[in-house]
Amino acid sequence: MEEVVDFQEMLLKKRSELLSNGGLRVLQASMDVNSRQGDLADQATGNNEVHIQLRLKQTDAKILQAIEEALARIEKGTYGLCRDCGQSISAARLQAIPWTRVCISCKEKQSA
Secondary structure: OHHHHHHHHHHHHHHHHHHOOOHHHHHHHHHHHHOOOOOHHHHHHHHHHHHHHHHHHHHHHHHHHHHHHHHHHHHHOOOOEOOOOOOEOOHHHHHHOOOOOOOHHHHHHHHO
């Protein structure tokens, strides 16, 4: 069970990083700076930067949700069990992606 505590600490650390990463303030500042400055090429570049930052924030939000779900699974005692097949998720996979919901076999089936 000590291993679960280690994963919980990893999840809490990643959650803290995501929450303290500046959030939408960075995105809003980029949008403010970009508005109507420079020629059309500069504005297009600025628009691309805003879109990239928006996509990153959306990804961060998805990871944050997955982390919250993983923490809830720890509380319920189901952390480390594959959502699809019910088998244990390998420790190596949990080390790489501690918020994962599925084992590598089920993930490969989803990707196929």
